[in-house]
Each structure stands twice: as C-alpha cells, then as structure tokens.
Amino acid sequence: MEAAAEPGNLAGVRHIILVLSGKGGVGKSTISTELALALRHAGKKVGILDVDLCGPSIPRMLRVQGKAVHQCDSGWVPVFVDQEQSISLMSVGFLLEKPDEAVVWRGPKKNALIKQFVSDVAWGQLDYLVVDTPPGTSDEHMAVVDALRPYSPLGALVVTTPQAVSVGDVRRELTFCKKVGLRVIGVVENMSGFVCPHCEGRRRGAGQTRWSPLPGLCAPGP
C-alpha cells in the first residue's frame, strides 16, 4: 500500500540517500555524518534522518545531544547543528526524556514513528537528505523504504568492513535492496586497514580476508 505522491514535507528535498548495512558496527552512522559534513563543505544544504530508534548515534556525533525538537505550522522542526543552518537532523534521540532511556518498542510502534519522521518533519529546501538506518533488514528498513518511495530516493550506500562475517550480512542487504526496488549507489568498505600511530606500519583491517568483488556492482576503482 503506497502513499500517494503528494507534496509533503519532503517536497523541497532534491536527493535522498539511504545508508544501509546488514551488519552492525561497520560505520553507517559515522559515514552518514561524514557524508553530510562533506556535502556541507561542498556548499550543499543537508538533512540527516536517523531512523535507528534503539541506538540513535547521530546527535552525539554532531554534538547536539540533549537538544529539543520544536513544532511549527508545517510540523516538527529538525535540529540545526550549525549557525548557518546548513545541516539539520532528526533523531529519536531528541525525543527521549533522559539520554539513557531505552526505546523498547516492537515493530508496529517503530514503523509509526518512522512514518512521522518522513511526513511530519519540516525539512524545508534541502539538496540532500541522508537517511541513517540500524543494522538489518526489518521493520525500520521496510517502513522507511515504503515512506520514501513516493519521493524516488537516489539510492542506497551500503557499508561493510573487510571481514567475511560482515560481507555475508551485506550480501543479504543487497538482496533486500533488489527486492524492494532500491537502487544501490555503491558499497563502501570501512575500517579498511590500520596505520599504527607508533611505527606507521600499515595493516589490513581486522579479518584480513580478501573478498571477491560483488558481481555487477563493485568493479575495482581507479
């Protein structure tokens, strides 16, 4: 059941990018944050939608934890992380009474909040909306893909680390993207090697397993 593509609070958003990974802890939130900062550096106006309801990391990463969300005529006002208002952020982190409060919700309640985040936040005019997701292929992912479908997202950035255990989950995430009709912009291999600060000896990342390129998707770069 798809929402009608009527102008809503995402009407002024030019491009929507989802950041996904089947695997936890590979750096989705870190990369979402760095991507937003890089886009700002390139002169773009960016919004970040954090739909990780159980583990919302982005407010701390942008040093706006503890801020409150306000209402305006067109809905919730996202939190601006800078004076110039070039990066705005919405996260469940802003709705908690205490920072250590656990969001212990089952799927249907999570789905309802995610729909609200998409339809009731007054994002205004944005060049990019980066959507950070929790690990997995479940309620949050289905809810956000369904809610964003009328706005034709640009696609998904899928994050992994080099180890096979991570790549295994990411292959499943790619299957998810194919099933729900979400274009994959590309894959990012994070934590790809470590330079010891003492001796500058370079090591490959934890796991050190070379994985074969994903067919049709990951041709070696320049």
Add this chain to the structure above:
Amino acid sequence: MEEVPHDCPGVSSAQAGRGASCQGCPNQGLCASGAAAAPDPAIEEIKEKMKTVKHKILVLSGKGGVGKSTFSAHLAHGLAEDENTQVALLDIDICGPSIPKIMGLEGEQVHQSGSGWSPVFLEDNLGVMSVGFLLSSPDDAVIWRGPKKNGMIKQFLRDVDWGEVDYLIVDTPPGTSDEHLSAVQYLAAAHIDGAVIITTPQEVSLQDVRKEINFCHKVKLPIIGVVENMSGFTCPKCQKESQIFLPTTGGAEVMCRDLKVPLLGKVPLDPRIGKSCDKGESFFAEAPDSPATLAYRSIIQRIQESCSLRQPKGENLVGS
C-alpha cells in the same frame, strides 16, 4: 512474505482488531476478541522444555558490531572444552545470523525428528541453532517484520530438541526491540541466569549500552556483567599499544562503576580473532597464548562462577 498489515497496531494494543488497518487481517477476529492479549501458552511450553537446561545466558548489546556473536561463539567453545559440559548456542539474530559462519557450520541443514528440530552439532557436547541453517542460500535476505521474527524465536525455544544442557547461550541482534522482548518474554517462566552485555570503549557504544542496561532493569533481567571488547590494540610490528576505539569517557570501567554493574573483563583487539571468525575456527585454538585468549578465559570463568551462585534450588539439575 507479509502476514500482518503494515500498520498493525500490535496484538496487545487497545486498538487490536479494531483499527482501520486490521480489516482483512487473518488475525482480526482473534485480536478483537481479546484472545491475542491473553498470556501466550507457549510460555508454559517453553518453561517445560527448559527444565532440561540448567543455565541460560543472554548475550546483549545496545550497539551493533561490538562482538556479541564473536563472544557468544567463544563462550560456547570455552565451556565445551570440558567434554562433560553440554553447551547449546542459539542465534536469534534473524536478519543477520553470523553464528553459522563463526562456528564453521555454514551450509549445514536442520533436521526434524519426532522430538522436534535437531540442532546442528559442532561437537558431541556443542549444539547450535540459527535461522542461517534454514536459508537456502547465504545471500537470502530475511525481510521479516517483528511478529514473524517473534514466531521464529518462539519456535526456536519451544521446538528445538536441545536435550540435557548445562549452558544455553542466546546470541542476540543489537538493540532493544522485538527479538529481545520475545526472548525475555518466552523465557520469563524458565529462569534466565542473566545477561552478559558487550561493549567497546567508545562513548558512542557506551551510550547504547546504558540503554541496554536500562532495558535489563525494565524487564527484570539480571545482569551477570559487562565485557569491554576491542579494548586496546598491540601492533605486531612494534608491540606498542594503541587505542583504536578511544575511551573518551572512561570506557566500560567508568560506566560500570556509575551504574553499579560488574565489569567482567576487557578483551584486547587481536586481528586473528576476526580471521578465526571468518574461517569458522575457534580463536582459542588459533592463538592460545594471545592476551585476548587469556582475557576470554578469565571472563568465562567469572560467568561460570556467577551462574553457580544463581543455581536455583529444587530444580532438576544436570551434569556437574
């Protein structure tokens, strides 16, 4: 794949069976009559099943990628080194089941018998169950909403023929959601020894772990303790230690002190751990003298001590 409406209000909500989105759902009548909000009979069935399981440990973390599955697997390996100890490892990470790969059991299939599903045995005294064994291809995505995941967890707890077990270790996905609520709910009558909570030293991880600790308090799940994983890295070239995940707010030590939960130990980051997991081998066999192995062994001993203190009286006890 979908068995429940997208906007299902939840079976125990006041709107169950009555909401607009309930129209056409096969469970509408059940919800509207209030029967769905009654206690699940599976809870008693699981209590009976769990009578042959002496100790039950949940491995949790609010945060993803901190090493829950790695820890669960090595806790299982460590306990099973004593061939008189029967160990069961249950992977309830439905969307991202890592345990089959880490245990070197990828591609194995689950069999049905008269007494239920048989777990996959790595050793005579170490059985494993995961949704990974039910997939026809490792690339198959399990795109399930909460209710379907809950159903799978119920089946794992009720229908798997674990036999006589000393330790059941339950590996969970990150978060505080359906899987965690279901595991606690279905095991409610069966006495869980407690939770081992995994974190890394960084504040981004600790802030999720504090939520997990609060979750445990909310659902009255005892906390055996916290393990700080990836705690320091020793460069194999120069042997100097660095912190890859900086404990900017004091790491797990300060958090445990503040929240009054035991710190079971700190495991340093050894790249051979990840390699062993990818190969499906026990890290203890690969690097028996690594500081990480020693840390793991000390933590496992503390967990065993904690479980023996919590031993319930008057129940049918198994093994040692």
